[in-house]
Amino acid sequence: MLARQDSPDAEVPRIMxxxxxxxxxxxxxxxxxxxxxxxxxxxxxxxxxxxxxxxIAAYTDDNRAIQAWAMGRAESPPDYEPDSFSQLSEEGRETMSMLVIGASAWFRGMERTNTLTALNDALLAISLGEEPPPDPVTGQPFLWDSATRTLSAPEGVSEIDPVTLP
Structure with a gap:
């Protein structure tokens, strides 16, 4: 139950x-x-x-681009500009816009999940006297308050509650 996860994105290819x-x-x-x-x-x-x-080929390519980004093989997620699917018919572009409409929310959710997983892994590392891993999203170290035994997300990372080591 307490095993650390070596790669927060290990399940992304299967999910995608x-x-x-x-x-x-x-x-x-x-x-x-x-x-x-x-x-x-x-x-x-x-x-x-x-x-x-x-x-279908455009959707497949988009899915692969999301996987590459999620697994750290691309520096950023796909960027959906108005002409992103200009090679497609009007109906094809409309279909693709419906299929990728939630992609930016999905990216934010995945980044949040990666930070939460790493935050818990960092707390476990601290409890074992090891060096905690950084936040995989920002690359910044987590913030450890030894007086309160509380670990927080790096500065600028919102919506992540701190965790306290009992």
């Missing part, structure tokens, strides 16, 4: 592959095959995607 699979199988392929778009608000609307293979 599962997410890709679910989106393709549950949303895109049925819409492409049936010509109906029922995945937005439960409405059934006509759906025509003139470039399904290109849209």
């Amino acid at each position: 592959i599962g997410y890709w699979h679910s989106v393709i199988r549950e949303f895109l392929l049925p819409a492409i095959v049936s010509g109906e778009q029922s995945w937005i608000g439960g409405k059934t609307e006509p759906y025509h995607l003139p470039d399904p293979a290109e849209t």
Whole structure:
């Protein structure tokens, strides 16, 4: 239960592959095959995607880019500019904008999870007399108050409550 996690992102590839699979199988392929778009608000609307293979390839590339960033192989997450998917048809761009709409919130949540995991690992390291790892998101050290035995996130990291060593 107390085992430290060597890599806060160890599960990201599995999660992202599962997410890709679910989106393709549950949303895109049925819409492409049936010509109906029922995945937005439960409405059934006509759906025509003139470039399904290109849209699926763009979504796959985007999923890989998220994985690369999450695993530290890219310096930043994908940046969704208005022309990010300019190679796609208008319908393809619209579909991609729906698929990536929550990506920035997902990135923030993943970074928060990584900081929380590392914060607990750092507290465990301190209790064992070891050097605590830094925050994997900012690269900054956690803030240790030996008088109160409280460990806090680095300066500027919000929404992370401090933890206290009993």
